[in-house]
Amino acid sequence: MDWRARLLRMEGLAPLLGDDGGLVWGTLADAAPDAELVFLGLKDGKGCFAAVPAEGDNAPAYAIRDVWNMLGALSPGDLATYGGARSLVDWHARHRFCAKCGQPTVLAKGGWQRNCRSCGAQHFPRTDPVTIMLVEHADKLLLGRGLGWPEGRYSALAGFVEPGESIEEAVAREVLEETGVVAGSVQYIASQPWPFPSQLMLGCHAMASGEELTIDTTELADARWFTRAEVEHAMAGGADPAFLPPPQTAIAHFLLNWWIAR
Amino acid sequence: MDWRARLLRMEGLAPLLGDDGGLVWGTLADAAPDAELVFLGLKDGKGCFAAVPAEGDNAPAYAIRDVWNMLGALSPGDLATYGGARSLVDWHARHRFCAKCGQPTVLAKGGWQRNCRSCGAQHFPRTDPVTIMLVEHADKLLLGRGLGWPEGRYSALAGFVEPGESIEEAVAREVLEETGVVAGSVQYIASQPWPFPSQLMLGCHAMASGEELTIDTTELADARWFTRAEVEHAMAGGADPAFLPPPQTAIAHFLLNWWIAR
Numbered sequence: 001m002d003w004r005a006r007l008l009r010m011e012g013l014a015p016l017l018g019d020d021g022g023l024v025w026g027t028l029a030d031a032a033p034d035a036e037l038v039f040l041g042l043k044d045g046k047g048c049f050a051a052v053p054a055e056g057d058n059a060p061a062y063a064i065r066d067v068w069n070m071l072g073a074l075s076p077g078d079l080a081t082y083g084g085a086r087s088l089v090d091w092h093a094r095h096r097f098c099a100k101c102g103q104p105t106v107l108a109k110g111g112w113q114r115n116c117r118s119c120g121a122q123h124f125p126r127t128d129p130v131t132i133m134l135v136e137h138a139d140k141l142l143l144g145r146g147l148g149w150p151e152g153r154y155s156a157l158a159g160f161v162e163p164g165e166s167i168e169e170a171v172a173r174e175v176l177e178e179t180g181v182v183a184g185s186v187q188y189i190a191s192q193p194w195p196f197p198s199q200l201m202l203g204c205h206a207m208a209s210g211e212e213l214t215i216d217t218t219e220l221a222d223a224r225w226f227t228r229a230e231v232e233h234a235m236a237g238g239a240d241p242a243f244l245p246p247p248q249t250a251i252a253h254f255l256l257n258w259w260i261a262r
Numbered sequence: 263m264d265w266r267a268r269l270l271r272m273e274g275l276a277p278l279l280g281d282d283g284g285l286v287w288g289t290l291a292d293a294a295p296d297a298e299l300v301f302l303g304l305k306d307g308k309g310c311f312a313a314v315p316a317e318g319d320n321a322p323a324y325a326i327r328d329v330w331n332m333l334g335a336l337s338p339g340d341l342a343t344y345g346g347a348r349s350l351v352d353w354h355a356r357h358r359f360c361a362k363c364g365q366p367t368v369l370a371k372g373g374w375q376r377n378c379r380s381c382g383a384q385h386f387p388r389t390d391p392v393t394i395m396l397v398e399h400a401d402k403l404l405l406g407r408g409l410g411w412p413e414g415r416y417s418a419l420a421g422f423v424e425p426g427e428s429i430e431e432a433v434a435r436e437v438l439e440e441t442g443v444v445a446g447s448v449q450y451i452a453s454q455p456w457p458f459p460s461q462l463m464l465g466c467h468a469m470a471s472g473e474e475l476t477i478d479t480t481e482l483a484d485a486r487w488f489t490r491a492e493v494e495h496a497m498a499g500g501a502d503p504a505f506l507p508p509p510q511t512a513i514a515h516f517l518l519n520w521w522i523a524r
Contacts, residue, residue: 080426081426083425083426084424084425084426084427085426087425087426088425088426091425094361094362094383095361095362096361096362096364097359097360097361097362097363097364098359098361098364099356099357099358099359099360099361099385100356100357100358100359101359102358102359102360102364102365102366103364104364112424121356123361124390124422125424125425126388126390127390127391127422127423127424127425128386128388128389129389129391129462160386160389161389161462162346162374162387162389163345163346163349163350163353163387163389163455163457163460164342164343164345164346164347164349164350164455164457165346165455165462166452166453166454166455166462167453167462167464168453188450190428191428191429191430192428193425193426193427193428195425195426198425200391200423200427200428200429202429
């Protein structure tokens, strides 16, 4: 039996970063004595854990901008480790009670489950599928601005898949609801976990049947069609771009480069 | 203002079916006076609702075989309506309390949300992404048998996407865990909502690097490689097939036909 174990150091839900800009690993002694521990897996022959934040110590469910910016500096491996760990401990911190009967639950199966000792219900971490899509018409792309986004930033439209929908139906509904545009020929391109708090981003491409916009201003600050030249210039970091592209860590950035290269 | 509204008739979580084999719609008076109602959308100019089952009146989270069989007889439109409605009312029935603080929650936003009046937390219906994959090697397919499945039935391997994973990573991990086979070159084919209780099935194809099997018998009763001829014969309903194919309503059935036709 090998008892070597490491603890992913976090402050609430934010990662501690070392001098080299990478994640910091401590020992299990670094966790509070009564902390719930989640087993992340094995790395370099050692069991890796993360601690569920104490009650009241968890940040809002959605990321503050500081953490988003920090993510851009992590290596892909560190990013995946932190993302999975953050989703899990955040879920535990927000699910200490049984949704079925209201009684307290306890961590089980190494942190991949919570059980209710009162009614016996089992609860599992959430992963919420979200469609994010480039909508194309006549070699132009439809991009939108969320409410409260940084000045000039436009990105791919996105929205949660709702119960009873396929990916392809969710893309068409979301585009119609947010912009009034009818879209079809949906093609899946790539996926990305996005742990704020627990999304699975489903990157797609769709073709629009027209360009007339009826923007839902409760969802979007704006939406606009951008020409291929405008997209290429903005993504190349050119001067005075038509829009500020999404950050490199976001799947929207990958999708835009995929569209340019296609 | 148009007050015309219809209620989807259900017995617990099972659909009531009419003489024509279709869903049955009643009026809101058919619901219990204190029933929570979920707004499903508009159909033929009328608002459509479903009632959350009374406490203790909901079936197990996973479908009984009777309901699965019943689904095969529904039209695609009825199937989509029932699937979405079932996912939603089942979620409400199993989430009457706040997972964050343990106090009772109330239905909000027409049934697409529950709010906690005590701590203010908002809760949303779950949609759980599940990968389901045809794994190919040398023109053969790897299919598995779940524990307790009908005699002779084999289907595509499947498993939940875990926090921190992409679709492609989930496919590779699940195939490795369940069968010991190393799979890559994952391709997304199609998706399907599967309301038992709230899955989004992500149908994929992957290529294996070899055929040696190490089956996880806690997850699977068996897994085997089937030749193209065996798959074609079984899917065509031929006599004495090598395996019993998955039911027509399942995305695995669609995936097998896609592979044959490709």
